[in-house]
Amino acid sequence: MDEKLEQMMKYIGLRGLLANWDHYMEIAEQGNFSPVRLLTYVVEQEYKIKHDNARKRRIAHANIPEPYEIETFPFDRQTKLNRKKVLSIYDSFDYMLKQRNIIWVGPTGTGKTGLATAFLTQAINKGYRGKFILFPELVETLYQSIADHTESKVLKTFASYDCLLIDELGFIEIEPVQVGLFFTLMHKRHKTKCTLITSNLGFEEWESFLKNAQLTAALLDRLTECSHVINMKNCMSLRSKLETV
Template sequence: MNDELTKMLKYLRLGGLLENWDTYLDSARKGNFSHVRLLQHIIEQEYKIKKDNSRQLRILRSKIPEKYVMETYPFNRQPKLNRKKILALYDSFDYMTKNQNIIWIGPTGVGKTGLATAFLMHAIDHEYKGRFIAFPELTEILYRSVADHSEEKIMKTFLSYDCLLIDEVGYVEVEPVQVGLFFTLMHKRHKKKNTLITSNLGFSQWTSFLRNDQLTAALIDRLTENSHVINMKNCVSLRRKLDPAG
């Protein structure tokens, strides 16, 4: 391959063709492909490469700390968890196509984040744009946006995600302005985008950190109107070491 052709392939971002040029030529010489089939094969390979690159970029931009997937969730260690319900929801993909929220509620260590992340990864695999963020970080970003007058920009950013995973709701108390902005974000995403939430507190306890009865009630109403609530309160901690004796 000459330098000019290399330059053109790089400009067109046909990395797969550039990398496999000699392999394709060798296949053509051996008669493994007709001219039409060879071109089709090259296009198929480029398509697969670009699709995978796009997926990897979406995962990178989602800022997921641990790439949990459904296949590795230890359902056998959570006998009280409704596995059938969760997998039916996951497989149907209604949570994305119908913009339904999913809320996991239960104590620390039972695997709420792992399951929520698996749903987020599932959405990303289907070419949706997603984001993982912990509740304390989200509320801090919203709070700072007031100081530098970037509320509109920040709100627009978090509204742009097709699937937004807010982890650890309830771990920190928030200021009134943060509660207001969080409610606004959830209100604007309502029935338009999917939101995944994990919380160590039941809804009746949300006033303890939101500290506004009216907004808390309105927020819960918005979140649960078009949602699935996964109760994990009776699940065991997955952080406990298994007994070697079985």
């Protein structure tokens, strides 16, 4: 390939075309494609490459600790889970199309995070911006933003994600100012974005770590309005247990 042509392709960002140049030239030499068809094919391939690269960047930015897919979830082992309901929500994709929240409630180890991650991944693969974050990390980030006077910026960032997965809500008690910031974030996302939440505590127990009856009621009112709640309270742990001697 001509060095000048190579530099031009790099400059305008046609790295997919550059990487597949020899393949395209081989197709052209075979003469099976008309000029129009060949150009269309090259553009389509370049689009697919850019589209997939953008998806990979969104996945990387989402900071998902472990990749999960709905197809590999062991529904056969989790017989107390309403499989039909979960798959119906997943397949309809209305949680993104209608900005509906999904809340998984149940004991540790039952697969809540895996399912929520599968939903988040589906949204990202379909072109939406998403983020995975542990609840303790989220409230700490919000709290730290007060010290450096960036709370508005941080709230705006978390409020802007099309799909935000907040994992392990309820594992720690939080300070009143953190409760207020978390409520503000949920209020900003209310009916405008999809929020996925996993919690080992039932709604009646949320006041135990939020420590504010009024804010807890207001928060639950917003989170559960037009939301899907997946009850996994009677589900078994999927984690393998070490044998004791």
